[in-house]
Amino acid sequence: MAGVEGYRGARMAIGRRKALLYRRILSDRGWSLRDETTLLDLGCGDGALVWAFREMGVDAQGCDLELGSSAPHLRQIQPRPYQLPFASRSFDVVVSLAVMEHVQNWTETIDEVARVLKPDGVTLHVFPARFRPLEAHVHVPLAGVLQHAWWLKLWARAGVRNRFQRHMASADVVLDNEVYLRDQTAYPTRRQVATAFARCFAEVRFCDREMICHASDRVRSLPTPVRRCLGAIAPLYGTFGHRSLLAFGPRDPGRSTERLTGTRFAGFMRIADDGRSRASPGLG
Numbered sequence: 001m002a003g004v005e006g007y008r009g010a011r012m013a014i015g016r017r018k019a020l021l022y023r024r025i026l027s028d029r030g031w032s033l034r035d036e037t038t039l040l041d042l043g044c045g046d047g048a049l050v051w052a053f054r055e056m057g058v059d060a061q062g063c064d065l066e067l068g069s070s071a072p073h074l075r076q077i078q079p080r081p082y083q084l085p086f087a088s089r090s091f092d093v094v095v096s097l098a099v100m101e102h103v104q105n106w107t108e109t110i111d112e113v114a115r116v117l118k119p120d121g122v123t124l125h126v127f128p129a130r131f132r133p134l135e136a137h138v139h140v141p142l143a144g145v146l147q148h149a150w151w152l153k154l155w156a157r158a159g160v161r162n163r164f165q166r167h168m169a170s171a172d173v174v175l176d177n178e179v180y181l182r183d184q185t186a187y188p189t190r191r192q193v194a195t196a197f198a199r200c201f202a203e204v205r206f207c208d209r210e211m212i213c214h215a216s217d218r219v220r221s222l223p224t225p226v227r228r229c230l231g232a233i234a235p236l237y238g239t240f241g242h243r244s245l246l247a248f249g250p251r252d253p254g255r256s257t258e259r260l261t262g263t264r265f266a267g268f269m270r271i272a273d274d275g276r277s278r279a280s281p282g283l284g
Contacts (some may be wrong), residue, residue: 015048016080043099114200202249
């Protein structure tokens with residue numbers, strides 16, 4: 001019991017830090033979270049981020065394909081037809097954390113985000129970058145872009161495993177990683193990401209500088225010249241660390257028929273809070 005409570009406490013602490021980060025980024029861009037603000041956490045998992053926003057006084061709700069906990073303000077997404085379980089123009093803000101790298105149906109998902117946002121709403125998404133040195137789920141270097149069998153085999157034979165593969169043979173690890181990366185991840189280019197959101201939003205901006213400057217209180221306490229220097233390396237952080245994207249001015253996606261090409265977008269997946277995919281028990 002103590003272990004469960006400790007885990008929940010750790011999850012809530014993470015949720016509070018992330019909620020504060022989102023609040024600071026939005027504030028930098030001119031949006032303030034108030035008591036009357038309606039907010040949706042897309043891909044909420046166990047709802048830790050939702051609870052953290054609610055502690056701030058924000059009217060926060062969450063949704064996911066599979067929920068990690070039960071609460072009146074958490075709702076399940078029905079995948080077919082894909083539709084968020086909320087009325088149109090319900091929210092001032094829609095956020096997601098480490099979700100977009102698992103979205104296969106980018107067109108439908110972003111259409112739905114635009115639909116549930118109010119006309120003056122904003123959406124903010126933080127997710128791992130395409131060239132992140134260590135892919136966060138299979139732990140294979142550069143697996144966001146290098147997913148060939150020979151590359152996965154090289155690292156499996158070198159002993160690279162995630163926490164759920166420690167006792168698996170190399171051949172089984174390679175197969176698991178191939179399936180996981182193919183079916184449950186999507187790492188589009190920066191241009192493809194921007195294009196996908198531009199279909200449904202009047203303005204799309206990457207917020208990598210804000211991510212660095214607000215990442216922790218320690219960074220925020222640095223002298224202004226130092227923080228400006230950190231902001232100068234934001235493009236590197238957005239390429240090799242995490243991307244943060246802000247879009248506002250939702251519009252009718254029917255005005256544009258533009259679609260992403262060159263990557264796979266065919267389903268929506270959420271990673272469980274322990275880093276393990278709920279749809280693939282052998283992977284993480």
